[in-house]
Structures are given as C-alpha cells and as structure tokens.
Amino acid sequence: MLSAAMLRSDRFRLEREADWVRLEEIVTKMEKGKARRLSDDDVLALPTLYRTLLSSLSIARENSLDAGLIDYLEGLALRSYFLVYGTQTSFGRWLSSFFGGGWSRAVRAIQFDIWIALFVMIAGAAVGYILVAGDSDWFYALVPGDMSDVRVPGATEEALRGTLFGSQDEEGLGVFAAFLFSNNAQVAILAFALGFAFAIPSILLLVHNMALLGAMIWVFAQR
Template sequence: MVFPGIPLFRKAAIETPPDIEAASLRSDKFRLEREGDWRRLEAIVVELEKGRLRRIPDEDLLALPVLYRQAASSLSVARETSLDAGTLAYLESLVRRAWFQVYGTRTSFIAWLRDFLFGGWSAAVRTLWLDICIALAVMIAGSVVGWLLVARDSEWYYALVPGQFADTRRPGASREVLQEALQGTDSGEGLSVFAAYLFSNNSAVSIMAFALGFAFGIPTLLLLVYNMAVLGAMMWVFAQAGLHWEFAAWLSVHGTTEIFAILLAGAAGMHIGRAMAFPGQRSILAAAATSGRRAAQIMAGVVLMLVIAGLLEGYARQLVDDPWARAAIGGTVLLFWLAYFIALRGRGEESQA
C-alpha cells in the first residue's frame, strides 16, 4: 500500500531551499577567492610558532602584516554575512594566532631574564626613589626607637624581640655569652637547612611588607618600624657589652642584602598604597594596577636578593669568624647592590641619556 504523502516528504528532504543553496555558493566563492592567502598566512604562522624564523623567506616575512590584515578583514566580512560556521571558526583561529605573531611578545624566558637583570630591575627600582627614601627614613627611625626603648627599660626587649632570638642574647648577658652567640661553625653540616629556614623567615617579612601596601601603605610602615625596632633592641644589647663592632660585622654579612631587600619590598608596597591614596585623575583600581605591575617587577628581584641573603647568612656568616673578614664581605655586597641599582642602565635608558 502506497501512502501519497511519503514521496512528497522524501522530495522535500532531498531538495535544498534556494536561499540556503545561494548562501552555500556564496560562502564557497568567498573562500576560494581568498583561501590561497589564508594558507600562506597559516604556513608562516606555523613556522613562527615552531621557532623556525630562518626557514621563512624574506618576501613572506614582509607580507606577514598585509596577510594578517587581509585575514582580519575576511573575518569581519564572514561575521557580517553569516558565512558557514567552518570558515568562520577557521578564520577566528587563524587571525588570533597571527595577531600574536605580529603584535604579541615573542621574548623567550632567557631573553626576558637577561633584560630584567641587565637594566629592567634597576630601572624599576630607580622609579621608586621617593618611596625608597620614605621607607629608609621609617626603618632608621624604627631602629632608633627600639634602641631608646630598651635603653630606657630593658623589659621592652622581651616585648620586641621574638623568643627564638632572645635565648642568650638578652639584657644583662655577659660579654663572653654574647660573643659566643656571634661565633660561627667550623663545619658546614646542616647549614643548608639553616639557610632555607632563614630564607623562609626573611621572605615572610618581605612579602608582608609588600602585601600590606594595599591598605594605603600604613600597615607597611608599621611593619618596617617594628622589624627595625627588633634590630635596634639587639644592637643595644651587644653595644652595652662592648661588642658593637663585632655585632655590626656579624650582621653586615647578610644584613646588607637582607635589609636592602626588605627596604625594596616595603617601598614597593608603599608605592601601591601611595598610588591608591592619591590616584589623581585615574580610578583607584587603575592606579593600583599600574603601580602593581611596577612593584611586582621589583618583588621578583627581591626574591633573588633574599635567596642570596639566605646563602650568605647560612654559609658565609657561619663559616667566617673574623669580624674584619665579615665586614669586608658585607661591605663588598653593599657596594655591589648600590652600583647595580644606581649605575646599571638598560638599553632604553641609555638611548634617552
């Protein structure tokens, strides 16, 4: 038995409506007219993504910006005229990849590290000179406050200095006991663990000084004052025993790097806080984002400084006993950092000078 509706249904399923057929022909014609340039652009992009720049002919490299703009124009037309989904997806992927090769950064990690160490970091630090001066003044004031508080009442020492530092190094301790606390060790056994602990402790202080800057920099200032007040209190204890020079030499081995790193971390945090408190014509979020990028670059270098400080504190300070040798190490490291941050300029700065 034959149902009269079935042949009609089959015919409708096989036939393509005229508007769809016209759109398909238009899409095919659009693709065929431009497909050669798209394939050429894709081949160039693939070679660039694989790092094979030398394999690309000069004429292709010169044509890359033109081919990219043509593909971007084709993508715009494809979106406006609602071409087939396959062509649209292909063009979107191709234009995205080509944009990165034309306008995006292609700097390798080694190249970035070279630019960072040989000019980028020092240039970023110099832009924060005002925040560094403020942080330095606050840190000096904190050490003076710690000294004066303990000199007035020795009980302040126990309120300021953490328990692990106030073992034998406390007010009233004899010169011999305090001098023994400054002695190093003849063996390097276990010093790697000690250096790792010191790096962790110093990193916590620096990260806190940086992170608290988002509260308009006020907590950063308080942390810098407290951290240096601890140092001022300990300086008073050793000075009362006549060991001020020995203590300064002992501290200088790692302190010239460690305190410098904390200074930069505090300045970076204050830079963000100052930008948020006085954003000018920008919004607070925009000011925080701009200053945060610069401060983050400085903090990347602070991490490197803290690693060096941990190694100096865990090894050099423990293996070297002579105060003059310790002072020589600390002084040399300090001169290195000053010369690095003041004298070293990147290629961009040299061209402006």
C-alpha cells in the first residue's frame, strides 16, 4: 500500500510539475521586483497557472498524497495569491499617487453623495433651529441632558460666554476637543454602518445630529 501511494504521488507530480515550476519561476521574479522582465505569455499565463495549482492542491489533499508535496503546493499557492490579487505597488508609490491626485479624484467621484450629505446637514440644523424657536421645549427633546449643562433656553449671556471662553486655567478646551472628536467619530462610523439600508438611517442620523446643533445655535443667538 505504501508503494502504491508513493507511485500515485510520483505520477501526480510528474503530470503537473512543469506548470508548478513555471509558476514558481514567475512568482520568484515578481517577488524580486523583476516583473518587467516577464514575457507577455508569462503574464497572461499567471492566473491560469494559479488556478491549476489550486486544483492540484485540492486533489492532493483529497487523496492524502505526500505531505511534503502538499506543503510545497500550499506555500506556492500563498505566494501566488498575493501576486495575483494583491497590490502591485509600494506604499511610497501609493502614497505619492494618493496625494498627487488620487485623493481629489476619489472625492470628485462621490461629489453627488457629498452634496446630498451637506444639504441634509444644513436642513437638519435649520429644522432644529426652527423647532426650538417655535417652542423652547423642543430643545430638551433634541439635546441630551449631559450635553446641555448651562446652555439651555433662558440662560444668561455671562453663563453662555463662560462655556465658550471659560477660565484660562481650566483645560475645558482640551476636554471639549476630545469630546467633539469622539462624537464625530461615532457619528461617522454609524453613518457608514447604517448605509446598507439605502442610506435612509444615515440621513436620519445626520438630521438628528445637526438638529442638535441648530437648537444650540438658537440658544446662543438669543444672547
């Protein structure tokens, strides 16, 4: 039985080894940065050779062939995968292309979405302002209690100024900056996560978040 297994493994290797060797040579050249030296035939053959390798690996595993052969095929498959499906540029080159026009092109590609989001945010702030201007009780419905502190309808000018220009000895600005960053990050992550439902929950989130700002603007605008 051992002899038969070895014979089957040898026959399997002989039938397919030429393709494995060719693929390994191509992969090795690409790993060493010599992809430009590859012929057109080698470049075109790379995906086909990779799929053939995966097929060979599947057969080898299913038939419990030589463990050394399976390890070799798995290693070659892993190396080939990153070259077939992975990025073919260095981080430095990608970074330079990103700041050299890639960023602006990406923004322009979604400019319609950005304009919609901007319109929704402005509308949300306007809705919050109008609601609180019509009935100050809306302020308490829109603004959580832990965010309002002294910034409530009817607050004095001195109290409101104190929230903006408090004592220079305090680290209020740093605390506010940390809170602002945390809040904006949470809103951004939630807006992204809720986008799966045709972005409707994301729009509602933006409206609610900006209505809070509109309510706050009304409170300060009164003083």
